[in-house]
Amino acid sequence: MICFYHFFKRIxxxxxxxxICRKGTFFAYAYNTCxxxxxxxxxxxxxxxxxxxxxxxxxxxAVSKDGTGDRVMTSPDGITWTxxxxxxxxxWTAVAYGGELFVAVGESGTGNRVMTSPDGITWTxxxxxxxxxxxGLAYGNGLWVAVAxxxx
Numbered sequence: 538m539i540c541f542y543h544f545f546k547r548i549x550x551x552x553x554x555x556x557i558c559r560k561g562t563f564f565a566y567a568y569n570t571c572x573x574x575x576x577x578x579x580x581x582x583x584x585x586x587x588x589x590x591x592x593x594x595x596x597x598x599a600v601s602k603d604g605t606g607d608r609v610m611t612s613p614d615g616i617t618w619t620x621x622x623x624x625x626x627x628x629w630t631a632v633a634y635g636g637e638l639f640v641a642v643g644e645s646g647t648g649n650r651v652m653t654s655p656d657g658i659t660w661t662x663x664x665x666x667x668x669x670x671x672x673g674l675a676y677g678n679g680l681w682v683a684v685a686x687x688x689x
Contacts, residue, residue, distance in 0.1 A: 582610035582620040589641070593634025598657040600629035600641045609641075611657045624652035624660040635676025642671035642683050651683075 581587060585601035585608060592598075597615050600623070601608040608623035623629065627643040627650060634640075639654040642665075650665035665671070669688025674681060 579616055580618065582618040583607045585610075588629065589631040591632045591634045591639065593639060594637070594656065596657045598632055598634070598639055598654075600632045600643075602628045602630065602644075609657070609660060621658055622660070624662040625649055627652075630671060631673045633674050633676055635681070636679065640674060640676070640681060642674050644670040644672070644686075 585604040588602045590599045597612040607620040609621040610618045612618045627646040629643040632641040643650045649662045651663040652660045654660045669685035671685045674683040
C-alpha cells in the first residue's frame with residue numbers, strides 16, 4: 538500500500554492505490570481521504586497491480602506492475618481515474634515528479650526500465666543506467682536519484 542498526500546485547494550488529500558489478494562482473487566483499489574480517518578473507495582482505471590503514485594503539474598499519476606498497455610492511470614482530483622498507455626509493458630514500480638517531468642522506473646525490460654512524461658499522459662521510454670530492479674526514485678536540487686532492490 539502506498540500513500541502520498543498533497544495540499545490542494547487548502548484540503549489535505551491522501552491517496553492510496555494498490556492491489557490486494559482475497560481468497561485467491563486480486564482486486565485493484567484506490568482510496569482517498571481528506572482527514573486521514575474516513576476513507577472513500579474509488580474505482581481504479583484498470584484492475585492492475587498499482588505500485589506507485591505521484592502528484593505534479595495539477596495531476597495525479599499512478600503506475601502499475603501489470604496490465605497490457607494500460608500500466609499508467611491519471612486523475613485530476615484523486616477520484617476519477619483514466620487509463621493511459623505506458624511506454625512499455627514493463628513492471629513499473631515507482632513514479633515521481635520533479636523538474637517539470639514525471640519519471641517512472643521499473644523492474645523488468647532490457648535497457649528500458651525508465652519512462653518519462655511532461656504531462657503524465659504521453660510517455661517516452663528511456664535507456665536505463667542498468668537493468669536493475671528499480672524500486673524508488675526522487676528528485677531534488679536538479680538531480681534525479683533512483684534506488685534498486687538488486688543489480689549491479
